[in-house]
Amino acid sequence: MLPRHTSLWILLASWVVSAATFLILYLAEQSAPGTAAGSEGESFNYIGALVVGTALYLVVIYLLSRAVEGQRKAVDRLVTGLVAVAFGLALIPLISLISTTVAFGATRFDLTFFTNSMRNIVGSGGGGLHAILGTTLVTVAASIISVPIGLLTAIYLVEYGRGHLARGITFFVDVMTGIPSIVAGLFAYALLAIFFGPGIRLGIGGAIALSLLMIPTVVRSSEEMLKLVPNDLREAAFALGVPKWLTVLKVVLPTSSAGIITGITLAIARVIGETAPLLIIAGFTQSMNYNLFDGRMMTLPVFVYNSYVSQGTDAQAYVDRAWTGALTLILIVMVLNLAARIISRIFSPKPGR
Numbered sequence: 089m090l091p092r093h094t095s096l097w098i099l100l101a102s103w104v105v106s107a108a109t110f111l112i113l114y115l116a117e118q119s120a121p122g123t124a125a126g127s128e129g130e131s132f133n134y135i136g137a138l139v140v141g142t143a144l145y146l147v148v149i150y151l152l153s154r155a156v157e158g159q160r161k162a163v164d165r166l167v168t169g170l171v172a173v174a175f176g177l178a179l180i181p182l183i184s185l186i187s188t189t190v191a192f193g194a195t196r197f198d199l200t201f202f203t204n205s206m207r208n209i210v211g212s213g214g215g216g217l218h219a220i221l222g223t224t225l226v227t228v229a230a231s232i233i234s235v236p237i238g239l240l241t242a243i244y245l246v247e248y249g250r251g252h253l254a255r256g257i258t259f260f261v262d263v264m265t266g267i268p269s270i271v272a273g274l275f276a277y278a279l280l281a282i283f284f285g286p287g288i289r290l291g292i293g294g295a296i297a298l299s300l301l302m303i304p305t306v307v308r309s310s311e312e313m314l315k316l317v318p319n320d321l322r323e324a325a326f327a328l329g330v331p332k333w334l335t336v337l338k339v340v341l342p343t344s345s346a347g348i349i350t351g352i353t354l355a356i357a358r359v360i361g362e363t364a365p366l367l368i369i370a371g372f373t374q375s376m377n378y379n380l381f382d383g384r385m386m387t388l389p390v391f392v393y394n395s396y397v398s399q400g401t402d403a404q405a406y407v408d409r410a411w412t413g414a415l416t417l418i419l420i421v422m423v424l425n426l427a428a429r430i431i432s433r434i435f436s437p438k439p440g441r
Contacts, residue, residue, distance in 0.1 A: 309351025
């Protein structure tokens with residue numbers, strides 16, 4: 089067996105060798121006769137040095153491990169290295185996105201942004217309080233609509249559903265999972281236009297559109313959690329003469345509550361950043377609106393979009409507000425994901441109790 093930290097040292101050595109090679113080539117290019125005096129030329133290729141060094145590490149660790157540890161361990165080390173490289177590549181856009189949003193969004197991340205709306209603001213100043221309030225109201229309304237429907241559907245599919253009806257519901261839930269979000273917005277607009285006429289813009293319409301996107305996620309996550317409940321618990325309740333509905337209410341749901349709550353929280357995090365359906369049916373406004381059933385309502389995704397595409401006299405102020413709105417939205421989603429983990433840890437069944 090190779091020493092414990094051999095892979096790490098080989099990786100560092102590969103990066104050093106690659107960087108030194110690229111540096112020599114860079115200096116040779118800078119000192120070439122054809123290079124103009126005082127010209128900066130091309131900058132040092134850091135990404136190329138990193139890529140070549142990583143590829144060199146994979147080759148060296150495979151050959152060294154094969155010579156010392158054998159073919160099987162060498163393949164294991166090679167595949168481990170490839171998986172680590174894939175993981176690093178997946179992290180690059182995420183880290184870049186978060187760092188860029190934090191860097192640009194911190195410019196207006198102040199008390200004014202969270203305590204003021206954009207009413208009568210045409211340049212710098214103002215804030216996104218009206219958008220934060222609208223996002224909260226629309227998301228809460230969407231949750232009130234979708235959670236009972238999704239949970240009851242999941243209970244039916246797991247506990248009662250048999251035959252063609254259950255298969256049909258499952259099929260349509262799968263279809264709804266893949267529908268574009270703008271289609272949900274068009275459906276909500278068409279539904280409200282039947283009762284209020286064309287051109288309607290209401291916050292409750294945005295809630296209806298988001299609920300169409302939430303319901304499939306709630307159904308699927310709740311269904312999987314209900315299936316994980318051991319049948320022994322159901323049979324024990326039936327043996328004691330407990331009716332089926334009471335077994336579901338007192339045994340099945342409490343046992344799977346942690347996973348169900350986590351799935352609901354993640355479903356909320358999934359739809360809170362939707363823009364297209366809210367542009368169609370909820371519209372946008374620069375003022376506060378506390379009533380979902382009266383007038384247009386601004387939400388954070390629409391606020392970010394509108395701030396970027398409709399820049400006023402002070403364009404930089406609008407761009408700064410857009411970045412701060414995006415940062416606020418990311419923080420809300422992060423808090424929801426942390427809440428899902430905490431809720432799952434608190435309500436999950438404890439062994440030995």
